[in-house]
Amino acid sequence: MIDTHAHVYASEFDHDRDQVIQRAIEQGIEHILLPNIDLDSIAPMLATEAAYPDLCRSMMGLHPCYVNADVKQTLEQIEYWFTQREFIAVGEIGIDLYWDKTYQAEQEMALITQLNWAKSLNLPVVIHTRDSIDQTLALLKQEQNGQLRGVFHCFGGTVEQAKAINDLGFHLGLGGVSTFKNGGMDKVIPALDLNYLVLETDCPYLAPVPHRGKRNEPAYTRLVAERIAELRGLSTEYVDQFTTNNAKALFKL
Incomplete structure (x- = not known):
């Protein structure tokens, strides 16, 4: 099992990170993928990867x-890191229109810039699309040259949006929202293409039921797999194997 999106380097884990990692291992988590946020998150992210090199990838x-x-200056500093070492993906990038639309044009420019990095580096992208799935899809359609691949992380959209994402060659990251009773995903998940699904937590955020509202952690990836299995009439082991194989192929793990 692979948690394809975990901010386990965040300060919320500073007091018990070893125990969190141990619980993940006990639940069968093989890899934990760490998305960067900004310039300040780089040091703790890389330190966490260095502390758990067999498990964490940045x-x-x-x-x-x-x-x-x-x-523009921030992107220059972020891009510099690709000259220093290897990373498994360009992420987390995207468009967020939930909190603030002030810098929507800059967000779109930043997304296009980072998609171009992914093309030149032949890396997958991990895309954040809060209140912006359709806008992001439109932009990706313009930019897709056959090289772009990746994940729409924390997917909470419609079956139609899922198909449009898959048609572009992109995967869907399913996390804690999949377990929420009022999230609407119980109607969507049965119709999704298993070949394009990966698991994630987005910890410390969006903990799945029965931990909703509390700190999330990679061990809870299993709860997401169990919910998908329940909704699809499959075994958890089958969902685990399928999504693990998808993640390994996409991220070359």
Whole structure:
């Protein structure tokens, strides 16, 4: 089992990270993929990867919520890291129209810039699309040259949006929202193409039921797999194997 999206380097884990990692291992988690957020998250992310090198793998990118008027300079500093070492993906990148639309144009520019990095580096991308799935899809259709691949992380959209994402060659990251009774995903998940699904937590956020509202952690990836299995009439082991194989192929793990 692979948690394809975990901020386990966040300060919320500073007091018990070893125990969190141990619980993940006990639940069968083989890899934990770490998306970067901004310039300040790089050091703790890389330190966490160095502390658990067999388990954790880092991405590099600029999260849309941290895009501002200085975005060009920030992107230059983020891009520099790709000359220093290897990363498994460009992420987390995207468009977020939930909190603030002030810098929407800058967010779109940052996304296109980072998609171009992914093309030149032949890396997958991990995309954040809060209140922006359709806008992001439109932009990706323009940019897709057959090289772009990756994950729409924390997917909470419709069956139609899922198909459009898959048609572009992209996967869907399913996490805690899949377990929420009022999330609407119980109607969507049975119709999704298993070949394009990967598991994630987005910890410390969006803990699945029965931990909703509490701190999330990679061990809870299993709860997401169990919910998908329940909704599809499959075994958890089958969902685990399928999504693990998808993640390994996409991220070359």
